[in-house]
Amino acid sequence: MDQPTAAFSAPGKVLLAGGYLVLDRNYTGLVCGLDARIHVHVHKLQTSPGLTLSEIIVKSPQFRDAEWRYGYRETEEGGGIEVTQLKGHSTSAQSRNKFVETALAYALTYASAVDHTKIGPASFTILADTDYYSHPGSSGSEIPTTTDRFLGFNVPLHEAHKTGLGSSAALVTAFTTAVVAHYAPHAVVDMSSAQEKSRLHNLAQAAHCAAQGKIGSGFDVAAAVYGSCVYRRFSPSILEGLGDVGVKGFSTRLKSIVEDTDPTKKWDMKIDKKFAAVVPRDLRLMMCDVDCGSETVGMVRNVLSWRKAKPEEALLLWETLQKGNEDLATELQSLASKPANSSEDYENIREVMLTIRSLIREMSSKSGVPIEPEVQTGLINACCQLPGVVGGVVPGAGGFDAVALLLEDKEYAIDALRQFLENYRVKANEGGGVSIGKVRLLGVKQEDQGVRKETPTNYQDWLR
Numbered sequence: 001m002d003q004p005t006a007a008f009s010a011p012g013k014v015l016l017a018g019g020y021l022v023l024d025r026n027y028t029g030l031v032c033g034l035d036a037r038i039h040v041h042v043h044k045l046q047t048s049p050g051l052t053l054s055e056i057i058v059k060s061p062q063f064r065d066a067e068w069r070y071g072y073r074e075t076e077e078g079g080g081i082e083v084t085q086l087k088g089h090s091t092s093a094q095s096r097n098k099f100v101e102t103a104l105a106y107a108l109t110y111a112s113a114v115d116h117t118k119i120g121p122a123s124f125t126i127l128a129d130t131d132y133y134s135h136p137g138s139s140g141s142e143i144p145t146t147t148d149r150f151l152g153f154n155v156p157l158h159e160a161h162k163t164g165l166g167s168s169a170a171l172v173t174a175f176t177t178a179v180v181a182h183y184a185p186h187a188v189v190d191m192s193s194a195q196e197k198s199r200l201h202n203l204a205q206a207a208h209c210a211a212q213g214k215i216g217s218g219f220d221v222a223a224a225v226y227g228s229c230v231y232r233r234f235s236p237s238i239l240e241g242l243g244d245v246g247v248k249g250f251s252t253r254l255k256s257i258v259e260d261t262d263p264t265k266k267w268d269m270k271i272d273k274k275f276a277a278v279v280p281r282d283l284r285l286m287m288c289d290v291d292c293g294s295e296t297v298g299m300v301r302n303v304l305s306w307r308k309a310k311p312e313e314a315l316l317l318w319e320t321l322q323k324g325n326e327d328l329a330t331e332l333q334s335l336a337s338k339p340a341n342s343s344e345d346y347e348n349i350r351e352v353m354l355t356i357r358s359l360i361r362e363m364s365s366k367s368g369v370p371i372e373p374e375v376q377t378g379l380i381n382a383c384c385q386l387p388g389v390v391g392g393v394v395p396g397a398g399g400f401d402a403v404a405l406l407l408e409d410k411e412y413a414i415d416a417l418r419q420f421l422e423n424y425r426v427k428a429n430e431g432g433g434v435s436i437g438k439v440r441l442l443g444v445k446q447e448d449q450g451v452r453k454e455t456p457t458n459y460q461d462w463l464r
Protein backbone atom coordinates (compact mmCIF):
# COMPACT_ATOMS: atom_id res chain seq x y z
CA MET A 1 0.00 0.00 0.00
CA ASP A 2 1.50 3.38 -0.88
CA GLN A 3 0.73 6.82 0.55
CA PRO A 4 -0.08 9.87 -1.59
CA THR A 5 2.41 12.40 -0.11
CA ALA A 6 4.81 12.57 2.81
CA ALA A 7 8.01 14.36 3.84
CA PHE A 8 10.85 13.67 6.25
CA SER A 9 14.06 15.45 7.21
CA ALA A 10 17.28 14.47 8.99
CA PRO A 11 20.02 16.66 10.46
CA GLY A 12 23.70 17.15 9.72
CA LYS A 13 26.36 16.64 12.35
CA VAL A 14 29.60 17.88 13.74
CA LEU A 15 31.93 15.46 15.52
CA LEU A 16 33.25 17.80 18.22
CA ALA A 17 35.58 15.19 19.68
CA GLY A 18 36.58 11.63 18.88
CA GLY A 19 37.64 11.77 15.22
CA TYR A 20 39.58 8.56 14.33
CA LEU A 21 39.07 7.19 17.85
CA VAL A 22 35.39 6.54 17.17
CA LEU A 23 36.35 4.06 14.44
CA ASP A 24 37.35 1.71 17.27
CA ARG A 25 34.63 0.39 19.60
CA ASN A 26 36.89 0.93 22.59
CA TYR A 27 36.51 4.69 22.20
CA THR A 28 33.65 7.15 21.73
CA GLY A 29 32.80 10.29 19.78
CA LEU A 30 30.95 13.39 20.97
CA VAL A 31 28.61 14.29 18.12
CA CYS A 32 26.41 17.33 17.93
CA GLY A 33 23.32 17.45 15.70
CA LEU A 34 22.82 20.60 13.64
CA ASP A 35 19.86 22.65 12.48
CA ALA A 36 20.97 22.12 8.87
CA ARG A 37 18.72 19.37 7.55
CA ILE A 38 18.13 17.42 4.38
CA HIS A 39 14.49 17.02 3.44
CA VAL A 40 12.88 14.42 1.22
CA HIS A 41 9.38 14.84 -0.14
CA VAL A 42 7.61 11.94 -1.82
CA HIS A 43 4.46 11.75 -3.88
CA LYS A 44 2.77 9.11 -5.92
CA LEU A 45 3.19 9.57 -9.68
CA GLN A 46 -0.13 9.76 -11.43
CA THR A 47 -0.20 7.97 -14.74
CA SER A 48 -2.54 8.84 -17.59
CA PRO A 49 -5.25 6.29 -18.34
CA GLY A 50 -3.96 3.51 -20.56
CA LEU A 51 -0.31 4.27 -19.79
CA THR A 52 1.72 2.02 -17.53
CA LEU A 53 4.73 3.66 -16.03
CA SER A 54 7.09 1.91 -13.69
CA GLU A 55 9.56 4.60 -12.88
CA ILE A 56 10.81 6.19 -9.71
CA ILE A 57 12.05 9.73 -10.22
CA VAL A 58 14.43 11.39 -7.78
CA LYS A 59 15.13 15.11 -8.14
CA SER A 60 17.44 17.48 -6.35
CA PRO A 61 16.12 20.71 -7.86
CA GLN A 62 18.61 23.02 -6.12
CA PHE A 63 21.29 21.66 -8.44
CA ARG A 64 21.62 21.72 -12.19
CA ASP A 65 20.80 18.47 -14.06
CA ALA A 66 20.15 16.66 -10.80
CA GLU A 67 17.41 14.28 -11.77
CA TRP A 68 17.72 10.52 -11.70
CA ARG A 69 15.14 8.11 -13.13
CA TYR A 70 15.07 4.50 -12.05
CA GLY A 71 13.41 1.35 -13.23
CA TYR A 72 12.93 -1.35 -10.61
CA ARG A 73 12.39 -5.08 -10.61
CA GLU A 74 12.21 -7.88 -8.14
CA THR A 75 15.23 -10.16 -8.59
CA GLU A 76 15.14 -13.94 -8.38
CA GLU A 77 15.89 -16.08 -5.33
CA GLY A 78 15.05 -13.33 -2.83
CA GLY A 79 17.76 -10.97 -4.03
CA GLY A 80 15.58 -7.94 -3.30
CA ILE A 81 14.57 -5.03 -5.51
CA GLU A 82 17.16 -3.99 -8.04
CA VAL A 83 17.05 -0.48 -9.45
CA THR A 84 18.47 0.55 -12.81
CA GLN A 85 19.13 4.11 -13.80
CA LEU A 86 17.17 4.90 -16.95
CA LYS A 87 18.58 7.01 -19.73
CA GLY A 88 16.74 10.29 -19.38
CA HIS A 89 17.43 13.70 -20.84
CA SER A 90 20.12 14.55 -18.27
CA THR A 91 21.50 11.20 -17.20
CA SER A 92 25.14 11.19 -18.23
CA ALA A 93 27.44 8.67 -16.52
CA GLN A 94 28.64 11.53 -14.33
CA SER A 95 25.19 12.13 -12.95
CA ARG A 96 24.86 8.75 -11.25
CA ASN A 97 24.15 9.26 -7.60
CA LYS A 98 25.50 6.29 -5.66
CA PHE A 99 23.91 7.34 -2.35
CA VAL A 100 20.44 7.83 -3.83
CA GLU A 101 20.64 4.67 -5.94
CA THR A 102 21.82 2.42 -3.11
CA ALA A 103 19.44 3.90 -0.54
CA LEU A 104 16.55 3.41 -2.99
CA ALA A 105 17.39 -0.25 -3.66
CA TYR A 106 17.89 -1.03 0.05
CA ALA A 107 14.74 0.76 1.19
CA LEU A 108 12.58 -0.75 -1.58
CA THR A 109 13.91 -4.20 -0.69
CA TYR A 110 13.05 -3.71 2.98
CA ALA A 111 9.64 -2.15 2.23
CA SER A 112 8.67 -5.00 -0.07
CA ALA A 113 9.88 -7.56 2.47
CA VAL A 114 7.53 -6.16 5.13
CA ASP A 115 4.63 -5.09 2.92
CA HIS A 116 4.06 -7.36 -0.04
CA THR A 117 2.12 -4.96 -2.22
CA LYS A 118 3.42 -3.87 -5.60
CA ILE A 119 5.98 -1.06 -5.84
CA GLY A 120 4.35 1.78 -7.79
CA PRO A 121 5.76 4.83 -9.57
CA ALA A 122 6.69 7.75 -7.32
CA SER A 123 8.59 11.02 -7.34
CA PHE A 124 11.07 11.98 -4.61
CA THR A 125 12.41 15.52 -4.18
CA ILE A 126 15.53 16.24 -2.12
CA LEU A 127 16.03 19.69 -0.57
CA ALA A 128 19.09 20.57 1.47
CA ASP A 129 19.68 23.49 3.80
CA THR A 130 22.18 26.02 2.53
CA ASP A 131 25.16 25.29 4.74
CA TYR A 132 25.91 21.82 3.45
CA TYR A 133 27.73 23.41 0.52
CA SER A 134 30.11 26.30 0.07
CA HIS A 135 28.51 28.39 -2.60
CA PRO A 136 30.52 30.96 -4.47
CA GLY A 137 27.59 33.36 -4.81
CA SER A 138 27.53 34.17 -1.10
CA SER A 139 29.53 37.09 0.24
CA GLY A 140 32.24 36.27 2.74
CA SER A 141 31.26 36.02 6.35
CA GLU A 142 27.62 36.89 5.87
CA ILE A 143 25.03 34.44 7.01
CA PRO A 144 22.86 34.23 3.89
CA THR A 145 19.49 35.83 4.36
CA THR A 146 16.67 34.64 2.22
CA THR A 147 12.97 34.35 2.67
CA ASP A 148 13.12 30.96 1.00
CA ARG A 149 14.56 28.28 3.24
CA PHE A 150 16.21 26.55 0.29
CA LEU A 151 18.64 28.16 -2.16
CA GLY A 152 19.13 27.26 -5.77
CA PHE A 153 22.88 26.63 -6.14
CA ASN A 154 22.97 26.89 -9.93
CA VAL A 155 25.77 24.32 -10.31
CA PRO A 156 25.72 20.55 -10.89
CA LEU A 157 25.90 18.58 -7.63
CA HIS A 158 29.43 17.30 -8.31
CA GLU A 159 30.68 20.89 -8.54
CA ALA A 160 29.25 21.95 -5.18
CA HIS A 161 31.98 22.03 -2.51
CA LYS A 162 30.76 20.29 0.60
CA THR A 163 31.40 21.84 3.99
CA GLY A 164 31.58 18.50 5.83
CA LEU A 165 28.24 18.53 7.66
CA GLY A 166 27.38 14.98 6.65
CA SER A 167 25.10 15.52 3.65
CA SER A 168 25.23 11.89 2.55
CA ALA A 169 24.22 10.52 5.98
CA ALA A 170 21.37 13.03 6.38
CA LEU A 171 20.26 12.33 2.82
CA VAL A 172 20.34 8.53 3.15
CA THR A 173 18.48 8.71 6.48
CA ALA A 174 15.71 11.02 5.26
CA PHE A 175 15.50 9.22 1.92
CA THR A 176 15.27 5.64 3.27
CA THR A 177 12.66 6.86 5.78
CA ALA A 178 10.61 8.44 2.99
CA VAL A 179 10.81 5.31 0.82
CA VAL A 180 9.75 2.99 3.65
CA ALA A 181 7.01 5.39 4.79
CA HIS A 182 5.67 5.56 1.22
CA TYR A 183 5.67 1.88 0.38
CA ALA A 184 5.26 0.29 3.83
CA PRO A 185 3.52 2.99 5.90
CA HIS A 186 2.79 0.71 8.84
CA ALA A 187 6.57 0.48 9.39
CA VAL A 188 6.85 4.27 9.92
CA VAL A 189 3.84 5.29 11.94
CA ASP A 190 5.19 6.91 15.05
CA MET A 191 8.56 8.59 14.61
CA SER A 192 9.10 8.69 18.36
CA SER A 193 8.91 4.91 18.80
CA ALA A 194 12.26 3.44 19.85
CA GLN A 195 11.77 0.33 17.73
CA GLU A 196 10.95 2.29 14.58
CA LYS A 197 13.91 4.60 15.12
CA SER A 198 16.31 1.72 15.59
CA ARG A 199 15.00 -0.02 12.45
CA LEU A 200 15.36 3.17 10.43
CA HIS A 201 18.85 3.55 11.85
CA ASN A 202 19.84 0.00 10.92
CA LEU A 203 18.50 0.35 7.40
CA ALA A 204 20.14 3.75 6.82
CA GLN A 205 23.43 2.52 8.29
CA ALA A 206 23.45 -0.55 6.00
CA ALA A 207 22.60 1.53 2.90
CA HIS A 208 25.12 4.27 3.74
CA CYS A 209 27.95 1.78 4.27
CA ALA A 210 27.09 0.02 0.99
CA ALA A 211 27.03 3.33 -0.91
CA GLN A 212 30.34 4.42 0.63
CA GLY A 213 31.90 1.05 -0.15
CA LYS A 214 33.21 0.80 3.40
CA ILE A 215 32.01 0.31 6.96
CA GLY A 216 32.94 3.57 8.71
CA SER A 217 32.10 4.32 12.33
CA GLY A 218 28.55 5.38 11.39
CA PHE A 219 28.44 8.33 13.81
CA ASP A 220 27.02 10.54 11.05
CA VAL A 221 24.05 8.24 10.39
CA ALA A 222 23.52 7.86 14.16
CA ALA A 223 23.35 11.67 14.49
CA ALA A 224 20.99 11.88 11.51
CA VAL A 225 18.62 9.43 13.23
CA TYR A 226 19.03 10.29 16.92
CA GLY A 227 20.52 13.81 17.01
CA SER A 228 23.29 14.75 19.44
CA CYS A 229 24.87 11.96 21.48
CA VAL A 230 27.98 10.29 22.74
CA TYR A 231 28.41 7.52 20.19
CA ARG A 232 30.06 4.13 20.47
CA ARG A 233 30.19 2.36 17.14
CA PHE A 234 28.63 -0.96 16.11
CA SER A 235 30.76 -4.02 15.35
CA PRO A 236 31.51 -4.05 11.61
CA SER A 237 30.79 -7.81 11.54
CA ILE A 238 27.04 -6.98 11.73
CA LEU A 239 27.11 -5.70 8.16
CA GLU A 240 29.78 -8.02 6.83
CA GLY A 241 28.29 -10.88 4.83
CA LEU A 242 25.09 -8.97 4.03
CA GLY A 243 26.02 -9.09 0.36
CA ASP A 244 24.44 -6.82 -2.19
CA VAL A 245 21.10 -6.35 -3.89
CA GLY A 246 20.54 -9.17 -6.39
CA VAL A 247 22.51 -11.76 -4.41
CA LYS A 248 20.44 -14.81 -3.37
CA GLY A 249 18.71 -14.29 -0.01
CA PHE A 250 19.64 -10.59 0.28
CA SER A 251 16.08 -9.57 1.10
CA THR A 252 15.79 -11.92 4.11
CA ARG A 253 19.26 -10.99 5.37
CA LEU A 254 18.50 -7.26 5.09
CA LYS A 255 15.17 -7.67 6.91
CA SER A 256 16.81 -9.53 9.76
CA ILE A 257 19.61 -6.91 10.04
CA VAL A 258 17.06 -4.07 10.03
CA GLU A 259 14.82 -5.78 12.58
CA ASP A 260 17.76 -7.06 14.62
CA THR A 261 16.49 -10.63 14.75
CA ASP A 262 19.73 -12.51 14.03
CA PRO A 263 21.25 -13.46 17.41
CA THR A 264 24.72 -13.69 15.83
CA LYS A 265 24.51 -10.14 14.48
CA LYS A 266 23.03 -8.09 17.30
CA TRP A 267 23.42 -4.31 16.92
CA ASP A 268 25.76 -3.22 19.68
CA MET A 269 26.24 0.51 19.10
CA LYS A 270 25.58 2.81 22.06
CA ILE A 271 23.77 6.10 21.69
CA ASP A 272 24.20 7.96 24.94
CA LYS A 273 21.66 10.78 25.12
CA LYS A 274 22.69 11.80 28.63
CA PHE A 275 24.80 14.44 26.90
CA ALA A 276 22.02 15.20 24.44
CA ALA A 277 22.36 18.96 24.89
CA VAL A 278 26.06 18.60 24.00
CA VAL A 279 26.26 22.37 23.63
CA PRO A 280 24.73 24.14 26.65
CA ARG A 281 22.06 26.71 25.88
CA ASP A 282 24.22 29.72 26.85
CA LEU A 283 26.83 28.68 24.34
CA ARG A 284 26.45 28.53 20.62
CA LEU A 285 28.20 26.37 18.13
CA MET A 286 29.32 28.19 15.01
CA MET A 287 31.22 26.96 12.01
CA CYS A 288 33.69 28.74 9.75
CA ASP A 289 34.08 27.39 6.25
CA VAL A 290 37.42 27.87 4.52
CA ASP A 291 35.97 26.41 1.29
CA CYS A 292 38.77 23.91 0.66
CA GLY A 293 37.17 20.58 1.66
CA SER A 294 39.09 17.40 2.50
CA GLU A 295 39.53 13.88 1.23
CA THR A 296 38.59 11.97 4.38
CA VAL A 297 39.25 8.47 3.01
CA GLY A 298 42.98 9.04 2.41
CA MET A 299 43.38 10.74 5.79
CA VAL A 300 41.77 7.83 7.63
CA ARG A 301 43.91 5.30 5.76
CA ASN A 302 47.13 7.11 6.69
CA VAL A 303 46.24 7.68 10.35
CA LEU A 304 45.25 4.03 10.76
CA SER A 305 48.40 2.76 9.08
CA TRP A 306 50.51 4.91 11.45
CA ARG A 307 48.52 3.50 14.40
CA LYS A 308 49.25 -0.01 13.19
CA ALA A 309 52.94 0.71 12.72
CA LYS A 310 53.34 2.36 16.16
CA PRO A 311 50.82 0.57 18.40
CA GLU A 312 52.33 1.60 21.74
CA GLU A 313 52.70 5.28 20.91
CA ALA A 314 49.20 5.28 19.39
CA LEU A 315 47.64 3.53 22.40
CA LEU A 316 48.98 6.20 24.74
CA LEU A 317 47.74 8.97 22.50
CA TRP A 318 44.31 7.34 22.00
CA GLU A 319 43.85 6.81 25.76
CA THR A 320 44.87 10.39 26.58
CA LEU A 321 42.63 11.79 23.89
CA GLN A 322 39.68 9.67 25.03
CA LYS A 323 40.15 11.08 28.53
CA GLY A 324 40.17 14.63 27.11
CA ASN A 325 37.06 13.90 25.04
CA GLU A 326 35.23 12.50 28.07
CA ASP A 327 36.27 15.55 30.12
CA LEU A 328 34.83 17.80 27.45
CA ALA A 329 31.51 15.90 27.46
CA THR A 330 31.37 16.08 31.26
CA GLU A 331 32.12 19.82 31.33
CA LEU A 332 29.49 20.54 28.71
CA GLN A 333 26.94 18.44 30.51
CA SER A 334 27.66 20.07 33.82
CA LEU A 335 27.14 23.51 32.25
CA ALA A 336 23.97 22.34 30.52
CA SER A 337 22.48 21.17 33.80
CA LYS A 338 22.93 24.59 35.47
CA PRO A 339 19.97 26.98 35.50
CA ALA A 340 19.77 29.41 32.58
CA ASN A 341 21.56 32.74 33.01
CA SER A 342 23.64 31.60 35.98
CA SER A 343 27.02 33.29 35.73
CA GLU A 344 29.22 30.94 33.81
CA ASP A 345 32.86 30.16 34.03
CA TYR A 346 34.09 28.66 30.79
CA GLU A 347 37.70 28.20 31.91
CA ASN A 348 37.50 24.40 32.23
CA ILE A 349 36.00 24.01 28.77
CA ARG A 350 38.61 26.36 27.33
CA GLU A 351 41.40 24.31 28.89
CA VAL A 352 40.08 20.92 27.89
CA MET A 353 39.57 22.07 24.29
CA LEU A 354 43.15 23.33 24.17
CA THR A 355 44.37 19.97 25.52
CA ILE A 356 42.39 18.05 22.90
CA ARG A 357 43.78 20.27 20.13
CA SER A 358 47.33 19.79 21.23
CA LEU A 359 46.83 15.99 21.25
CA ILE A 360 45.26 16.18 17.79
CA ARG A 361 48.27 18.13 16.56
CA GLU A 362 50.48 15.40 18.03
CA MET A 363 48.42 12.84 16.05
CA SER A 364 48.88 15.05 12.96
CA SER A 365 52.63 15.35 13.25
CA LYS A 366 53.23 11.71 14.16
CA SER A 367 51.02 10.29 11.40
CA GLY A 368 51.99 12.95 8.87
CA VAL A 369 48.29 13.66 8.19
CA PRO A 370 47.23 17.33 8.24
CA ILE A 371 44.37 16.88 10.73
CA GLU A 372 44.80 20.36 12.16
CA PRO A 373 46.69 22.04 9.31
CA GLU A 374 48.65 25.23 10.01
CA VAL A 375 46.04 27.50 8.43
CA GLN A 376 43.32 26.01 10.64
CA THR A 377 45.54 26.38 13.74
CA GLY A 378 46.01 30.05 12.87
CA LEU A 379 42.29 30.56 12.27
CA ILE A 380 41.16 28.84 15.48
CA ASN A 381 43.81 30.60 17.59
CA ALA A 382 42.84 33.98 16.19
CA CYS A 383 39.13 33.31 16.81
CA CYS A 384 39.88 32.20 20.38
CA GLN A 385 41.30 35.68 21.09
CA LEU A 386 37.94 37.28 20.37
CA PRO A 387 35.57 38.25 23.17
CA GLY A 388 33.08 35.51 24.05
CA VAL A 389 34.81 32.73 22.08
CA VAL A 390 35.43 29.79 24.40
CA GLY A 391 37.27 27.43 22.06
CA GLY A 392 37.43 25.79 18.68
CA VAL A 393 38.33 22.48 17.05
CA VAL A 394 38.79 20.92 13.64
CA PRO A 395 35.86 18.51 13.83
CA GLY A 396 35.68 14.94 12.55
CA ALA A 397 38.57 13.92 10.37
CA GLY A 398 39.84 17.52 10.42
CA GLY A 399 41.72 18.88 7.43
CA PHE A 400 40.10 21.71 5.54
CA ASP A 401 36.46 21.08 6.40
CA ALA A 402 34.69 23.89 8.27
CA VAL A 403 36.06 24.48 11.81
CA ALA A 404 33.74 24.44 14.83
CA LEU A 405 33.77 27.18 17.47
CA LEU A 406 32.00 27.38 20.80
CA LEU A 407 31.11 30.91 21.80
CA GLU A 408 28.76 32.69 24.12
CA ASP A 409 25.35 32.89 22.52
CA LYS A 410 25.34 36.69 22.73
CA GLU A 411 25.10 39.28 20.00
CA TYR A 412 28.38 40.99 20.94
CA ALA A 413 30.33 37.74 20.53
CA ILE A 414 28.71 36.79 17.22
CA ASP A 415 29.16 40.34 15.84
CA ALA A 416 32.82 40.44 16.85
CA LEU A 417 33.44 37.11 15.15
CA ARG A 418 31.59 38.16 12.01
CA GLN A 419 33.53 41.43 11.77
CA PHE A 420 36.84 39.71 12.38
CA LEU A 421 36.24 37.14 9.62
CA GLU A 422 35.24 39.85 7.17
CA ASN A 423 38.90 40.80 6.75
CA TYR A 424 40.58 37.52 7.59
CA ARG A 425 42.86 36.15 4.83
CA VAL A 426 45.88 33.85 4.82
CA LYS A 427 48.49 33.94 2.06
CA ALA A 428 50.30 30.74 1.02
CA ASN A 429 53.63 31.96 2.44
CA GLU A 430 52.00 32.45 5.86
CA GLY A 431 49.89 29.32 5.95
CA GLY A 432 52.31 26.44 5.41
CA GLY A 433 51.79 26.56 1.63
CA VAL A 434 47.98 26.83 1.78
CA SER A 435 46.25 30.12 1.10
CA ILE A 436 42.67 30.68 2.11
CA GLY A 437 40.40 33.34 0.75
CA LYS A 438 37.34 34.54 2.55
CA VAL A 439 36.30 32.52 5.55
CA ARG A 440 32.53 32.16 5.60
CA LEU A 441 30.62 32.03 8.84
CA LEU A 442 27.98 29.37 8.35
CA GLY A 443 24.48 29.96 9.67
CA VAL A 444 24.27 26.56 11.40
CA LYS A 445 23.95 25.98 15.09
CA GLN A 446 23.36 23.00 17.36
CA GLU A 447 19.93 21.33 17.32
CA ASP A 448 19.16 18.10 19.04
CA GLN A 449 16.54 16.46 16.90
CA GLY A 450 17.07 13.46 14.71
CA VAL A 451 14.99 12.29 11.78
CA ARG A 452 11.46 13.64 11.83
CA LYS A 453 8.25 13.86 9.87
CA GLU A 454 7.61 17.17 8.06
CA THR A 455 4.53 18.80 6.58
CA PRO A 456 4.45 17.92 2.86
CA THR A 457 2.80 21.22 1.82
CA ASN A 458 5.91 23.17 2.98
CA TYR A 459 7.75 22.26 -0.21
CA GLN A 460 5.23 23.33 -2.88
CA ASP A 461 7.53 25.93 -4.50
CA TRP A 462 10.14 23.29 -5.26
CA LEU A 463 7.87 20.56 -6.54
CA ARG A 464 7.57 21.70 -10.11
Ligand SMILES: Nc1ncnc2c1ncn2[C@@H]1O[C@H](COP(=O)(O)OP(=O)(O)OP(=O)(O)O)[C@@H](O)[C@H]1O
Pocket residue numbers: 060097098099100126127128157162163164165166167168169171296401
Ligand atom coordinates in the same frame (compact mmCIF):
# COMPACT_ATOMS: atom_id res chain seq x y z
N1 LIG B 1 21.31 17.62 -2.09
C1 LIG B 1 21.69 16.41 -2.52
N2 LIG B 1 21.00 15.78 -3.47
C2 LIG B 1 21.35 14.57 -3.91
N3 LIG B 1 22.43 13.89 -3.46
C3 LIG B 1 23.18 14.48 -2.52
C4 LIG B 1 22.84 15.76 -2.00
N4 LIG B 1 23.78 16.10 -1.08
C5 LIG B 1 24.65 15.07 -1.00
N5 LIG B 1 24.30 14.09 -1.85
C6 LIG B 1 24.99 12.80 -2.05
O1 LIG B 1 25.99 12.69 -1.06
C7 LIG B 1 27.30 12.68 -1.65
C8 LIG B 1 28.31 13.46 -0.78
O2 LIG B 1 28.60 12.67 0.32
P1 LIG B 1 30.00 12.68 1.10
O3 LIG B 1 29.95 11.57 2.10
O4 LIG B 1 31.10 12.74 0.10
O5 LIG B 1 29.96 14.08 1.81
P2 LIG B 1 29.32 14.61 3.15
O6 LIG B 1 28.52 13.52 3.75
O7 LIG B 1 28.59 15.89 2.85
O8 LIG B 1 30.53 15.09 3.96
P3 LIG B 1 31.35 14.50 5.20
O9 LIG B 1 31.32 13.00 5.03
O10 LIG B 1 32.72 15.09 5.04
O11 LIG B 1 30.65 14.99 6.39
C9 LIG B 1 27.08 13.29 -3.03
O12 LIG B 1 28.05 12.83 -3.95
C10 LIG B 1 25.70 12.78 -3.39
O13 LIG B 1 25.73 11.43 -3.82
Ligand SMILES: C[C@@](O)(CCOP(=O)(O)O)CC(=O)O
Pocket residue numbers: 014015018019020021022023164216217218219296300395396397398401
Ligand atom coordinates in the same frame (compact mmCIF):
# COMPACT_ATOMS: atom_id res chain seq x y z
C1 LIG C 1 37.79 10.05 10.85
C2 LIG C 1 36.39 9.66 11.29
O1 LIG C 1 36.47 9.16 12.64
C3 LIG C 1 35.49 10.89 11.37
C4 LIG C 1 35.19 11.56 10.05
O2 LIG C 1 34.35 12.67 10.32
P1 LIG C 1 33.92 13.75 9.24
O3 LIG C 1 33.25 13.00 8.13
O4 LIG C 1 35.15 14.49 8.84
O5 LIG C 1 32.96 14.64 10.00
C5 LIG C 1 35.83 8.60 10.36
C6 LIG C 1 34.57 7.90 10.89
O6 LIG C 1 34.28 7.98 12.08
O7 LIG C 1 33.90 7.22 10.08
